[in-house]
Amino acid sequence: MISGIYPEEKKLVLDNYTISQFRACPRKLYHRTIERLIPGATDMWSQEEVVEPPIPDYLLWGIAHHKGQDQLWMSGNLQEAQNAFEEAFDPIPESSHYTVERGRNLIEAYANRWSFELNNLDTVQCEIKFQTNLGTIEHFPAKSDNFGRHVAEKWTLDVGGVIDKLYTRTDNTDHFYLCDHKTSSWESESLLPTQKLSNQFGGYVYGTQQILKKLDSNASCESLEADILYLNARSSTPKFYRVEVNFNEEKLNEWKAGILQTGRMILDCFYNEVWPMYGKEPCAAWNKTCEFFGICDASIAYRDTVKTANYIESAWDIDKR
Numbered sequence: 001m002i003s004g005i006y007p008e009e010k011k012l013v014l015d016n017y018t019i020s021q022f023r024a025c026p027r028k029l030y031h032r033t034i035e036r037l038i039p040g041a042t043d044m045w046s047q048e049e050v051v052e053p054p055i056p057d058y059l060l061w062g063i064a065h066h067k068g069q070d071q072l073w074m075s076g077n078l079q080e081a082q083n084a085f086e087e088a089f090d091p092i093p094e095s096s097h098y099t100v101e102r103g104r105n106l107i108e109a110y111a112n113r114w115s116f117e118l119n120n121l122d123t124v125q126c127e128i129k130f131q132t133n134l135g136t137i138e139h140f141p142a143k144s145d146n147f148g149r150h151v152a153e154k155w156t157l158d159v160g161g162v163i164d165k166l167y168t169r170t171d172n173t174d175h176f177y178l179c180d181h182k183t184s185s186w187e188s189e190s191l192l193p194t195q196k197l198s199n200q201f202g203g204y205v206y207g208t209q210q211i212l213k214k215l216d217s218n219a220s221c222e223s224l225e226a227d228i229l230y231l232n233a234r235s236s237t238p239k240f241y242r243v244e245v246n247f248n249e250e251k252l253n254e255w256k257a258g259i260l261q262t263g264r265m266i267l268d269c270f271y272n273e274v275w276p277m278y279g280k281e282p283c284a285a286w287n288k289t290c291e292f293f294g295i296c297d298a299s300i301a302y303r304d305t306v307k308t309a310n311y312i313e314s315a316w317d318i319d320k321r
């Protein structure tokens with residue numbers, strides 16, 4: 001699934017990453033989703049080979065930890081989970097911080113902290129991809145037709161994503177639960193309560209309900225558990241939190257209306273060919289400069305040169321995650 005705008009089919013395909021980009025700064029969505037740019041360099045001589053930046057150590061370590069968690073949930077076996085971590089942590093970077101030993105210890109600490117919950121699992125599925133229709137939106141073109149009318153165009157909006165875990169518990173095998181793993185290096189009073197307004201989780205619950213409908217299942221699903229790992233670079237002791245986020249029908253309808261409205265706003269930018277720059281707050285969110293700052297900061301005439309020199313094309317394909 002490649003998020004984007006498909007005018008021939010009159011279809012919008014959105015996932016949480018794309019929606020968040022647009023809501024943070026529409027210009028981000030333009031560069032990433034429409035132009036499909038990421039930082040990188042094209043080989044100056046062949047003009048063909050592209051050099052993607054290496055995966056940062058922390059990201060590789062995080063991906064490997066995720067693999068270890070998957071294995072732990074599926075098999076309940078610590079040794080297998082640690083081996084899965086090690087297998088995915090490749091190539092091992094030269095880092096004194098992101099090490100194999102630290103990764104293995106973290107899986108063990110996680111297994112100990114959630115031993116009761118892990119022992120109470122019935123069936124578990126990991127990494128469930130979904131793409132499902134959310135509804136129809138209307139766009140009124142600025143130009144009128146031959147009769148002076150502004151006839152609405154109907155667009156469909158699909159949402160999709162990848163759900164970390166879908167599972168049942170031994171004490172209630174008719175109810176499906178969802179789980180999403182998060183990592184934070186910032187522990188604050190807002191860490192847990194703000195999970196309850198996650199748009200991403202709304203999408204996961206909606207997606208699961210659609211899957212269950214297709215399967216003609218009577219099983220229900222209206223909640224998700226955010227499984228949070230707090231890890232600070234200055235402290236070697238991890239902390240583990242969980243918070244349950246519920247989506248009753250009312251809350252899910254509100255989420256749905258919000259996503260459809262965001263879809264209308266994206267189409268408005270698309271047809272008017274205006275993608276506002278919301279700088280400066282989103283240009284430096286989380287104390288990191290936005291990856292497209294080099295383009296936005298250049299003079300308009302020079303931007304294409306910056307794109308050619310410092311960016312490569314790579315679509316955001318959720319199926320390849």
Ligand code: SF4
Pocket residue numbers: 025026027028277278279280282283284290291292293294296
């Ligand atoms: S650099 Fe700032 S204005 Fe440009 S895309 Fe990023 S957030 Fe938007």
